[in-house]
Amino acid sequence: EQAKRDRQAEEKRREELKQWHDEQAKRDRQAEEKRREELKQWHDEQAKRDREQAERDEEFRQWRIEQAKRDEIQTQLLSKLIDAQNGALSSNMKTPAMTRQSYGRSGAASHSGTPQVAGSMQGKPDRNMYIETSQRHEKLCKEVQLDDLIEFLGADWKSGWDSVNGGDFKEDIDEILDSYASKCDDDGLKMAGGKIGEKTYQAAFGVLAEAVQSHLSNSSKIKPGMYWYDTHNMHLKCDNDTTRKPDGGFTVSKRCGPSWQNLSVVVEIKGDELKNDSHWIRGQVLCDFRDMSQSEPRRFMVGLAVARHGSVRVYLYTPGRIYSASLGCLPLTAGDKAAEGASEVVAFLLLLHKQLPMDSGYLAKRKGIFSTWLNFSELADAREQKRPSPSVRHYCSEVYGRHSHLNAQQTWVYPVQYEAAGEKGIAFFKFQWEFENDDETAIHEFLLARKVPHVPELLFSTRITAKGFASDDWVCKGEAMLIDDAGESIISKFGGGELLLSDAEIVDIFAGYTHTLIAAAAVDANNKLVLHRDISTGNLMVKNDKSPYIIDWGYGRLC
Incomplete structure (x- = not known):
């Protein structure tokens, strides 16, 4: 009887062990399938990111080609001008002949440094130029x-x-x-x-x-x-x-x-x-x-x-x-x-x-947007406004930054006066259409919450719905932001041939830029980080007190 009981207990143990092995094998298969599915999704997302990057690279390459053509035309014009002037100089004149080096380009830079397709052609556009523009935007x-x-x-x-x-x-x-x-x-x-x-x-x-x-x-x-x-x-x-x-x-x-x-x-x-x-x-x-x-x-x-x-x-x-x-x-x-x-x-x-008198297609449903004070609540189809809206006024004719691409990646940056909750000041008004990138507002708020240094304060923001403008696989969204004044671009400090900063100040300013990028890219407790992805001299700012700032996080990625 004891031997029988031992055999039954052994059979039971073997049956339980077999069931455990079967269940463990099932769990292993499920885990392996889950890992493969996650890996497939990651590869798909990576392929999508690679395609987006390839499109941006192609756009930049096209810009380089067009810029090279414009530079060549300008060089030819300057050469003709110099030759004509040198030919007119008398041999006994004391004024020396002008050289190409005396025709220096302006050192001024806009606050948005990403290359853009020119708003119009240099000189008289010809038929081939228009045909090329149409074919480039065929899709x-x-x-x-x-x-x-x-x-x-x-x-x-x-x-x-x-x-x-x-x-x-x-x-x-x-x-x-x-x-x-x-x-x-x-x-x-x-x-x-x-x-x-x-x-x-x-x-x-x-x-x-x-x-x-x-x-x-x-x-x-x-x-x-x-x-x-x-x-x-x-x-x-x-x-x-x-x-x-x-x-x-x-x-x-x-x-x-x-x-x-x-x-x-x-x-x-x-x-x-x-x-x-x-x-x-x-x-x-x-x-x-x-x-x-x-x-x-x-x-x-x-x-x-x-x-x-x-x-x-x-x-x-x-x-x-x-x-x-x-x-x-x-x-x-x-x-x-x-x-x-x-x-x-x-x-x-x-x-x-x-x-058209009621809706001319501007950002605000009225004739012009900065002729008088504009309240953020007037922005067409504005939403997600969680506090009183500020009013802004474009107080000069200057436009600090402008990226204008027909593929919807469009940005405007204006210097404005603003009034909000009894406060007044000078700031930047920025509006942009964009694809399914991370919201610049979300990136800005993330950086400020982490106390990343040298990021200008986000005074107010709102998102614009794309009512009537979403079709097929093209989905765009708008953002309007009021950003604290960040001074002028670093390149302007080198303008006019006169260095306006000491060596020590230059080191401190660029150390501040580096500190900002490292702090933004450091992984936090939630495994989140920010990459700027659009660093240029037009996005590196300096205030009068030599405080450095990095702006234009619109191409950034929160990951």
């Missing part, structure tokens, strides 16, 4: 239906379009087309038959724009909300001191003349030799958008293109995407108000008159 462009394009602008725009295109304005549209036809006859615009050139379409579109504006002046339904300017002979100054000439544009203020800052809608026109979706004309519209966005933050921009057979196309820029849709066409024959698509063109112009 951002998407063809949609007109109703979908208008819906991207929001519910107010969609409601307005349903009103003007739904029959309520049929009599107005007919009267406008009658006026247009009569004016074309008076001006001798014979557009029937043959190949029609750019000048004829230019004049015809101007007649139509003025007919709409004139009709609305006597209308009780809609008052004129924008004003047409024929700019194809006007040189509009860009922010890099060059000029470009769009064919036309609309502003929402009669008191302000045409400028890139004041234009709310831009128009490009070609003749029958070109389709209105060609790379040439689309490249011109994209360059127009880039110059318009140089002056102030824009939530959207609208462009019209007229080309072969008078066809009209609408271009809509939103952060991260450029939509286009076929609108209709100008009446091709004077007096032919029933031309296909003519009513839609007039209806769209009526929609612009109706909506």
Whole structure:
């Protein structure tokens, strides 16, 4: 009996041991599968990061190529200037001939040092330049239906379009087309038959724009909300001191003349030799958008293109995407108000008159953003404001930093006066559109919470929703921040050929920069750290008391 009991106990132990081994093997398999899944996710995320870095590297490479071309052009111009001046010098003059070394470049630097695509071309842009611009941004462009394009602008725009295109304005549209036809006859615009050139379409579109504006002046339904300017002979100054000439544009203020800052809608026109979706004309519209966005933050921009057979196309820029849709066409024959698509063109112009005064696409839903005091609560679709909003005023014409890329990575930095909760001071107002990077606000707050030295105080911030501007895999978000004044860039201390800092001060300042980067990149108790990833002389600041600061953490990564 004892032997039987021993055998049973042994069998039981063996059975329990077998079950434990089976369960342990199952746990090992589950753990191994979990490790493999985590490793796969890490590899996928790493591949995504590598692709993003490759895109940034390619963008930087393109900038280097374009910069090299600009430098070559400048060198050639300087060489010609020097040769001409040296040739004019008399052999018995005491003044020595000038050398290339005497033409030094300015040492001034902006507060944002990341290379950017130029807002406009050096000299006169040619056809190939526009085609290259369009092809480079091919992946951002998407063809949609007109109703979908208008819906991207929001519910107010969609409601307005349903009103003007739904029959309520049929009599107005007919009267406008009658006026247009009569004016074309008076001006001798014979557009029937043959190949029609750019000048004829230019004049015809101007007649139509003025007919709409004139009709609305006597209308009780809609008052004129924008004003047409024929700019194809006007040189509009860009922010890099060059000029470009769009064919036309609309502003929402009669008191302000045409400028890139004041234009709310831009128009490009070609003749029958070109389709209105060609790379040439689309490249011109994209360059127009880039110059318009140089002056102030824009939530959207609208462009019209007229080309072969008078066809009209609408271009809509939103952060991260450029939509286009076929609108209709100008009446091709004077007096032919029933031309296909003519009513839609007039209806769209009526929609612009109706909506643009209320929403011109600026960051704030009003005409301009710094003409008077601007409260953060006025920012369009602002959210996550947890304390009283400050008011800011752009007190000078200077823009300290500007990154403007059509792929939505856009940044503006302005010096402002601010008032908040009884306090007044000088600060930087910064706004940016960005992709799914870490919020600069979150990075800034993390650094300040860890007491990382030489990071300017974040006085206030808010996030801007991307209502109507998220589509496909392109998701953008906006941030508006008020950052304490951090002085001027380190490079300005070396400007003018005179060193304004002693050797000891330079060592202390750069030691402060190094201390900041090391402290930010040190892993904390929660295994978190911050990498800046965009160090340049434009982001290294110094105040008058020689205190160093590092700014522009927008490309940083919280990991």
